[in-house]
Amino acid sequence: MRLLLVEDDNHVAAALSAVLKRHGFDVTHARSGEEALQALVPEGGFGVVLLDLGLPDQDGYEVCGKIRKRTSTPVIMVTARSDVRSRIHGLNLGADDYVVKPYDTGELLARIHAVSRRTAHEDAEAGGDSALRLGPVLIELPTRQVSVDGSVVQLTRKEFDLLALLAQRPGVVFRREQIISEVWRTSWEGTGRTLEVHVSSLRAKLRMPALIETVRGVGYRLVAPAS
Amino acid sequence: MASVLLALGIPLAVSVAAAQQQKVVVDRIDDTARFAALAQFVTDACSSTATSTDERLSILSSELTSYYGVYGIRAGVFCRTDIPMAVAPSTFFLPSSGEVRGAFDEAKLSRRSHDPKQVWPWQRNRLVVASPVIRDGDVVAVVVTDSPTGPLRSRILHGWLVMGLGEIAAMLVAVGAALRLTGWVLRPVRVLDSTAHAIASGRLKSRVAAAGGPPELRRLSQAFNEMADNVEDVLEQQRAFVADASHQLRNPLSALLLRIELLALELPEDNEEIASVRTEGKRLAEVLDDLLDLALAEHTEADLRVTDIGALTAERVAAWTPTAVAKGVRLEADCPPTTAWADPVTLSSALDAVIDNAVKFTPKDQCVRVTVAADGATSRVVVSDHGPGLTDEELARVGDRFWRSGRHQNIKGSGLGLSISRTLLAAVGGTISYGHHEPHGLTVTVSVPRSPSA
Numbered sequence: 005m006r007l008l009l010v011e012d013d014n015h016v017a018a019a020l021s022a023v024l025k026r027h028g029f030d031v032t033h034a035r036s037g038e039e040a041l042q043a044l045v046p047e048g049g050f051g052v053v054l055l056d057l058g059l060p061d062q063d064g065y066e067v068c069g070k071i072r073k074r075t076s077t078p079v080i081m082v083t084a085r086s087d088v089r090s091r092i093h094g095l096n097l098g099a100d101d102y103v104v105k106p107y108d109t110g111e112l113l114a115r116i117h118a119v120s121r122r123t124a125h126e127d128a129e130a131g132g133d134s135a136l137r138l139g140p141v142l143i144e145l146p147t148r149q150v151s152v153d154g155s156v157v158q159l160t161r162k163e164f165d166l167l168a169l170l171a172q173r174p175g176v177v178f179r180r181e182q183i184i185s186e187v188w189r190t191s192w193e194g195t196g197r198t199l200e201v202h203v204s205s206l207r208a209k210l211r212m213p214a215l216i217e218t219v220r221g222v223g224y225r226l227v228a229p230a231s
Numbered sequence: 232m233a234s235v236l237l238a239l240g241i242p243l244a245v246s247v248a249a250a251q252q253q254k255v256v257v258d259r260i261d262d263t264a265r266f267a268a269l270a271q272f273v274t275d276a277c278s279s280t281a282t283s284t285d286e287r288l289s290i291l292s293s294e295l296t297s298y299y300g301v302y303g304i305r306a307g308v309f310c311r312t313d314i315p316m317a318v319a320p321s322t323f324f325l326p327s328s329g330e331v332r333g334a335f336d337e338a339k340l341s342r343r344s345h346d347p348k349q350v351w352p353w354q355r356n357r358l359v360v361a362s363p364v365i366r367d368g369d370v371v372a373v374v375v376t377d378s379p380t381g382p383l384r385s386r387i388l389h390g391w392l393v394m395g396l397g398e399i400a401a402m403l404v405a406v407g408a409a410l411r412l413t414g415w416v417l418r419p420v421r422v423l424d425s426t427a428h429a430i431a432s433g434r435l436k437s438r439v440a441a442a443g444g445p446p447e448l449r450r451l452s453q454a455f456n457e458m459a460d461n462v463e464d465v466l467e468q469q470r471a472f473v474a475d476a477s478h479q480l481r482n483p484l485s486a487l488l489l490r491i492e493l494l495a496l497e498l499p500e501d502n503e504e505i506a507s508v509r510t511e512g513k514r515l516a517e518v519l520d521d522l523l524d525l526a527l528a529e530h531t532e533a534d535l536r537v538t539d540i541g542a543l544t545a546e547r548v549a550a551w552t553p554t555a556v557a558k559g560v561r562l563e564a565d566c567p568p569t570t571a572w573a574d575p576v577t578l579s580s581a582l583d584a585v586i587d588n589a590v591k592f593t594p595k596d597q598c599v600r601v602t603v604a605a606d607g608a609t610s611r612v613v614v615s616d617h618g619p620g621l622t623d624e625e626l627a628r629v630g631d632r633f634w635r636s637g638r639h640q641n642i643k644g645s646g647l648g649l650s651i652s653r654t655l656l657a658a659v660g661g662t663i664s665y666g667h668h669e670p671h672g673l674t675v676t677v678s679v680p681r682s683p684s685a
Binding site: 026 | 483486513527
């Protein structure tokens, strides 16, 4: 997934880009509001915009308003201003979420996934696309059926949820705690082993060991196979 | 003031009395002189061959009689040998001693008694004036008048009364003027006093309206306003510094935390060092957050209105319930609808810090109780926990900035939470107090007024 990072502080931008790249995001960095607006319109295709409010050339709120007018790309405001009024103002101007610096990396990633999932659902509803195809793998969401090269593979409920989650954003790393909260509906502790067991069982059932890649220290991602 | 009036008044009173007497004496001297002139030509009245048919003598006698009749003054002409030539009334005679005799003896020596003893209103004595009757250079007889002093004394008293009234009037005028003057001088002082009190109690925007009063005090008012401006500026700068500092530190801290995160990705997942580095980083972030909150709290401009603090507290309790449940702490609330005069946003933030504190210090399976009640002019939110509580010594310090009980240094927090509450509450006219909770634990009472204070 492509991310537009609008941030004037190079140190923060470099560190954040590095972290996001580790999580499988393709990050474009814009240092000013103008740069951000230019990057957005012609290229497009960004999944999420991370917008810092303290920009050198113009007010972050204005940039947010302009982005909202030009595209429907979700905007997460990332800012040092923590007071409630700033948050309310930002959300009113069309920001989809608001994160205060210094943020927890896990929280930031969860929010990125949350806003992109919302828009993905909207897209899916609009397009009526209820099946995901990844090379030979076809995932039919309404019937909860998975087939590889046309032959149906029997998956347990959790295995299917796990695969469907990873398949939402091929290439993007899902953090272990995020997978556990979404699939097992529980918080982190004690479920780590269960996740590993389900991942290896998925790999075995689909007979594609390379489909789900382990990212050490972070989580898992789906690697779309060359068909 | 009174002594000045006395010092001036007594000599004045004396001179009033002297002047009155002088007038009477001059009158008497004139009268005696007239009688002396009449008696001068009464020839041989004092000789042994005196005849009682002397025409002049009878004129003198009738004059003396009518004089006595009109003025009530005893008058008589006496020969050198004490023999009365003519007297009115007829009982008037020369005593062998006393004032009358003194005056007579003096007049025999050809001296007029022009300076008789001063008569005072409280003395009942008489005024005696004598005048020699001189013929051919010899004193042949003496005219003596012996006047009653009643009218003189009442005139003196009258004079004194007028004078006394005048003095009292002057005193009243002076006292009135003094009151007006002190009022004029002190009014700016009173205004200064109330403004200084307002500033001391946190209303930093209070200023003195420089109007009236002596120029020195007007200058003092101006100087006071400048001082208040300065104090406000300095506090504002301090606040701004704290806010800016915590704001400016956010970017480097964000970068640092992200780098730590990257570093953590390179290390085995259960590396304890990186976990504690991450924890320290987050603690630093919390302290920054609290500092900024405190700076903002000091800047709070309350939007006071009638608020149902029962509903508000119930809402805050609901917000904290997940945290409490995660920690295994029961959060019980009794929040009947209760009105208060407060800013809902500010009060919510203050309650957040108090409930956060209570939940943090209460061990698993114990409970935190939140009750709302109204009592007369104030509404109270009481938060009691079953934590370790504080000693009396610690109770006195709790709420100080960065203060944390030495026994709880391992529980996370910046030590600013309750300071923030206190500052926020001060901005809305509320107070926070701490007490023991039996058998153990801490009770925090947040009080807010029920109605706008005058």
